[in-house]
Structure formats: structure tokens, C-alpha cells
Amino acid sequence: MNVDQIQLSTNAITECLDGKACTKAILQITNLKLINNAQGDADDSSCYRVTISDGIITYSSCILNTTLNKLVDSGELKENTIICIKEIMIECLEDQTNRIMLIINDIDIVRSNAEKINYLSTNFEANLSSHNQATLHTINTFPTTTNKSIPLGRFSLSNIRESVTKNQSITDSIESETHISISQINQYSNKWYIKGIVTNKTNMHHYNNARGEGTVFSFDFLDDTDEIRVTVFNNDCNRFYSTIHTGK
Structure with missing residues (x-):
């Protein structure tokens, strides 16, 4: 299968941010950046921030679970790699940025060495105000629960x-x-x-x-x-x- 035959799951990112299941979504990693630990060093606690694309939307507020670091270290996961989402979470940050972070917990590698798929892709950073009822959704991983109001x-x-x-x-x-x-x-x-x-x-x-x-x-x-x-x-x-x- 060449890159022209690989179809990204258009609108998958939007659906994920809306709390819908987006497992099995085919996405492309368009950028990957190492985020060092609190001391500024790169070690096992460091994680990767990635930009993903579904062909319509690109989204940069996204991090890989540290369990996936080995895929980056081995060279399997890199810029332009095409992946299939197996487990993903969304997290609404209650801070000044009002960002919604996507946390990718598990994936399958569809095509490690791929060229960038040039769809009509627009950068999209979600605002928490449109999702103010959510604090944390887990997609197809944990049962749906109502977050308890617990005095911190x-x-x-x-x-x-x-x-x-x-x-x-x-x-x-x-x-x-x-x-x-x-x-x-x-x-x-x-x-x-x-x-x-x-x-x-x-x-x-x-x-x-x-x-x-x-x-x-x-x-x-x-x-x-x-x-x-x-x-x-x-x-x-x-x-x-x-x-x-x-x-x-």
C-alpha cells in the first residue's frame, strides 16, 4: 500500500474532542518534540508532544504516554508516521490557556516511513469554553462516570x-x-x-x-x-x- 492509498480518518480529531469514540482512527504525526523532565533532562520520565492530522484538522496539544517512548527511540514513530489509535484520552486544562490536551495511550503503526499527506488541513486548537462541562473523558477505555465534586x-x-x-x-x-x-x-x-x-x-x-x-x-x-x-x-x-x- 502506498501513501496515496492510505486514507486518514477525516474529522476524527473533532469527534474525539467532542467526547466521541475515535479508536481505530487513522492519523498522521506531523511533528514530534521531546519534553524534558522537571530538571530539564531527558530520561524515562520525559514525554513527547506531537502534532497530529486527520487530513482536515491538525492538533498540537497532544502528548504520548511515556510507554510509547520506546517507539520513538527505535525509530518506528517519527514525523509523518501514520498511526491507528487504540486508546486515547482528552483532558481539559483548567488554567489560563484553556487548552484541551489529547493523551495518546496506545497505537498501532500503520506506516512508519511515510510522506506527508497533503489534505486541506487546518490548525485547530480547541477552547475549553466550548467543553466547559467536561474535566476528563476517557475514550473506550474506562466506564463512563460522573466526576465527583471533592474538596481539594x-x-x-x-x-x-x-x-x-x-x-x-x-x-x-x-x-x-x-x-x-x-x-x-x-x-x-x-x-x-x-x-x-x-x-x-x-x-x-x-x-x-x-x-x-x-x-x-x-x-x-x-x-x-x-x-x-x-x-x-x-x-x-x-x-x-x-x-x-x-x-x-
Whole structure:
């Protein structure tokens, strides 16, 4: 099959941003850029930002799950490679950019060495205002759930650590705690831990208000039942910021 016979899935990106299933969509990678870790180094925690095209729309607010880094390292996935989407998520960023990020979790390589398919392709960056009811959709991966309204302060990392004995590490304490899903979290839960994937991480910020000053960052955490935002303050920022990575 030559490149002229490969048909991109026109309008697939628009449908994906509208929350519709777009697995099996045939797309082309038109640009690929390495995003280094928080220290500015390239390592296993680094991820790739890509621009994708469906022949009608090109979209640059898109990242690859770090599990796909090996495809880039091997040379299978590169600029102009044609892919088939197997698993993808959309994430609405609640920040000044109002961007919607696409997170590609799994793909099949349709054509590694391909020429750019010149359709009538227009750059399109979605605005959160048109999707203000959504915070995170997972397409054909997790069951549809309603995101819980959970006070962020109640489940900040500092709150979680209060249940850990001072002379124990967090890792050691997990052995005596119960694994629960995000949807099961409530104010009466104690001695628990959750497992999932980080879908977004903010930069570390300095604050100064009536209560004092310090540093803060947050990250969004997803499992197969729901998603939650974890807020980290002060000393815990330095402890955990470099260990938390989007896509892991």
C-alpha cells in the first residue's frame, strides 16, 4: 500500500474532542518534540508532544504516554508516521490557556516511513469554553462516570500523610493500608491508598496570603472509576514534585 492509498480518518480529531469514540482512527504525526523532565533532562520520565492530522484538522496539544517512548527511540514513530489509535484520552486544562490536551495511550503503526499527506488541513486548537462541562473523558477505555465534586483541601497530599506513622516511610505504610478506588474516597476513609495514572501536573507556584507564604502544585490522578486532583503544599512540594510525572 502506498501513501496515496492510505486514507486518514477525516474529522476524527473533532469527534474525539467532542467526547466521541475515535479508536481505530487513522492519523498522521506531523511533528514530534521531546519534553524534558522537571530538571530539564531527558530520561524515562520525559514525554513527547506531537502534532497530529486527520487530513482536515491538525492538533498540537497532544502528548504520548511515556510507554510509547520506546517507539520513538527505535525509530518506528517519527514525523509523518501514520498511526491507528487504540486508546486515547482528552483532558481539559483548567488554567489560563484553556487548552484541551489529547493523551495518546496506545497505537498501532500503520506506516512508519511515510510522506506527508497533503489534505486541506487546518490548525485547530480547541477552547475549553466550548467543553466547559467536561474535566476528563476517557475514550473506550474506562466506564463512563460522573466526576465527583471533592474538596481539594480535604485530600491534599499533606492530609494523606497524616495517617502515616512518623517513623515509617510512605512506601512501608502501604503494606498495612487498603487499596481503594478513587470513587470510594470519602471523609470517613482512613489508612488507604489509591493507584492510577497522572494525567496532568501543574508547575510549582509560590503563594503569599493572609495565612502565610509557601509553595504549591497539583496533579490530576485517574483510575478506572473516577479522577481526582491532589494538591501538594510547602515541604512536600520539594519531596514529591520531581517524582510525579504525567502519563505515569
